[in-house]
Amino acid sequence: MPITPDRRHLQSRYDVVIVGAGPAGMAAALGARERGAEHVLLVDRETDPGGILLQCIHSGFGLHAFGEEVTGPEYAGRFLEQVLEQDVDVLTDAYVMDVTADRRVKLMSPRVGVHTVDAATVVLAMGARERTREAIRIPGDRPSGVMTAGFAQQLVNLEGYLPGRRAVILGSGDIGLIMARRLALEGVEVVGVFELLPQPSGLTRNVVQCLDDLDIPLHLSTTVIRIHGRDRVERVTVAPVDDDRRPIPEKAWDVDCDTLLLSIGLIPDAELARSLGAQLDPLTGGPVVSGTMETTLPGVFAAGNVVHVNDLADWVSREAQVAGEAAGALATGARRPDQDIRLIPGENVAYVVPHTIASDGTHTLSFRVRRPIHGPTVLRLGEIHRRKVRAVVPAEMVTMKVSPRILEGFRGDVLRVDAIAAEEVAR
Amino acid sequence: MTDRTATRDDGSDRADRGDRDDRGEVETHVYLCTGCPLGCRLEVDAVDDDVLEVRGFACRRGERYGRQEHVDPRRPVATTVWIEGAVDRRAPVRTAEPVPRDLVRDVVASLRGVRLEAPVRRGDLVVADVCDTGIDVIVTRDLERIGRP
Incomplete structure (x- = not known):
């Protein structure tokens, strides 16, 4: 529902201002209220809060947050109910233009015009953007009909348009797989999904439910090397790739289609963090954060896909709850816990979030592996903690709980995180 | 081999009819669980629609999924x-x-x-x-x- 407090109700000072009312922003708002923040403002540029969840009409959300699977809009709806019960001010149709280092938030909306609010703490929860054709430089013509999978999802699920009649999907990320099914069910011919890597990028269950169930072919180690078409896409050239992911043009073939959907990854939408001067992590593209999800700017927190791209909304909510609680606590005078241990990605680990932790705190570390290990794997935190998991793949984020008990005897200030095949550890 | 024994115990209604000959062999079917993001690889031993054993699940939901998927696959729409x-x-x-x-x-x-x-x-x-x-x-x-x- 469009919830827009008018200018009279909008305060000029808030304990916590949250930018973005998706799964991260809503959970952060609840966390902040739980820790005693009185005045919490949640700002979103769309008319309805919920963020990308509103176009994710499929089931698969909430297993962790609610103990049952619901669709994206239901997940958003349940969180929004709690947010409203908690008397959080929700300002929609509003755009945050600027946040200063002393946390003055300048926003703009048709309802309140340009308005500045002072915030004791800020939580950045802007989510992620999709990578586009330009990110991977696909050669060829520049016709219409080339778009990201998430944009096609918006067209189909919110606006009621089909993007085309015969679609090729490049990239087997979850959004691409979900859209393959969605388009097929709406009568679009989905010719195939092409994936550069030798394994799917999305979750196994999406390969099963979205491709196998509907007999949509998945071509691994294959990519699009050229787009053809004057005004509209007419066909694409695809080619298998060698072990170094270089296309083999001699083995290329053409596929007729009028639409090319790209599901080639997300990048944190961290422009606001960058312009604020927060330190960014080149590995994630998002801000560097502490164990309480505070950026390098005091009082400015960040959570969810703006920090690192998660595969589940549930993980986003959990992480944002931590950020919201810390932002609420800090705004109401709590002491900031010392972040005395730095985490660095080690063997077969692409990145680790958070970047620093407090040795007297409880943390959930999130990270991704670089290469799949199809068998028992040891997750190692320096020399002080090990956990065994059944397997790891880059498509699935790995988490590790760290408690003061584990960190108790540790006297150093840097811990490496590794993911190693169990048999190699034994050697 | 123990599987065959289990077959006879579980499928008593058929065994009673004494027409064991028209029963199929135990076959192992592989399904990927869609119950949660883990995507467990389930091995389902079954004689036709009689599920004898499900292996490879990490939780009860997975075991249930394996049985259901073999007999009557369902999907949320x-x-x-x-x-x-x-x-x-x-x-x-x-x-x-x-x-x-x-x-x-x-x-x-x-x-x-x-x-x-x-x-x-x-x-x-x-x-x-x-x-x-x-x-x-x-x-x-x-x-x-x-x-x-």
Whole structure:
């Protein structure tokens, strides 16, 4: 529902201002209220809060947050109910233009015009953007009909348009797989999904439910090397790739289609963090954060896909709850816990979030592996903690709980995180 | 080998008829669980529709999925229908329960002509007993009436 407090109700000072009312922003708002923040403002540029969840009409959300699977809009709806019960001010149709280092938030909306609010703490929860054709430089013509999978999802699920009649999907990320099914069910011919890597990028269950169930072919180690078409896409050239992911043009073939959907990854939408001067992590593209999800700017927190791209909304909510609680606590005078241990990605680990932790705190570390290990794997935190998991793949984020008990005897200030095949550890 | 023994114990109704000869051999079927993001690789030992054993699951949901998938695969269906007077032109809907996998396309097709009028609430009934499955289709998003008063 469009919830827009008018200018009279909008305060000029808030304990916590949250930018973005998706799964991260809503959970952060609840966390902040739980820790005693009185005045919490949640700002979103769309008319309805919920963020990308509103176009994710499929089931698969909430297993962790609610103990049952619901669709994206239901997940958003349940969180929004709690947010409203908690008397959080929700300002929609509003755009945050600027946040200063002393946390003055300048926003703009048709309802309140340009308005500045002072915030004791800020939580950045802007989510992620999709990578586009330009990110991977696909050669060829520049016709219409080339778009990201998430944009096609918006067209189909919110606006009621089909993007085309015969679609090729490049990239087997979850959004691409979900859209393959969605388009097929709406009568679009989905010719195939092409994936550069030798394994799917999305979750196994999406390969099963979205491709196998509907007999949509998945071509691994294959990519699009050229787009053809004057005004509209007419066909694409695809080619298998060698072990170094270089296309083999001699083995290329053409596929007729009028639409090319790209599901080639997300990048944190961290422009606001960058312009604020927060330190960014080149590995994630998002801000560097502490164990309480505070950026390098005091009082400015960040959570969810703006920090690192998660595969589940549930993980986003959990992480944002931590950020919201810390932002609420800090705004109401709590002491900031010392972040005395730095985490660095080690063997077969692409990145680790958070970047620093407090040795007297409880943390959930999130990270991704670089290469799949199809068998028992040891997750190692320096020399002080090990956990065994059944397997790891880059498509699935790995988490590790760290408690003061584990960190108790540790006297150093840097811990490496590794993911190693169990048999190699034994050697 | 123990599997064969288990077969005879479990399938007593058939064994009683003494027509063991027309029973199939124990076959192992592989399914990938869609119950959660883990995507466990399930091995289901079965003689035709009689499931003897499920292996490879990490939780009870997985074991249940393996049995169900072998005998009667079902999927939740989510799609959208036209809505008048709301902020967006489509309202998201879903089946209240998973429907037989072979009916997924039919369910989506049968909702194509449905038009809703805002406001709607999460849980509102869209179509009862869709495609004679005994399962209802419900709205998944609150959509207010907007526009000029």
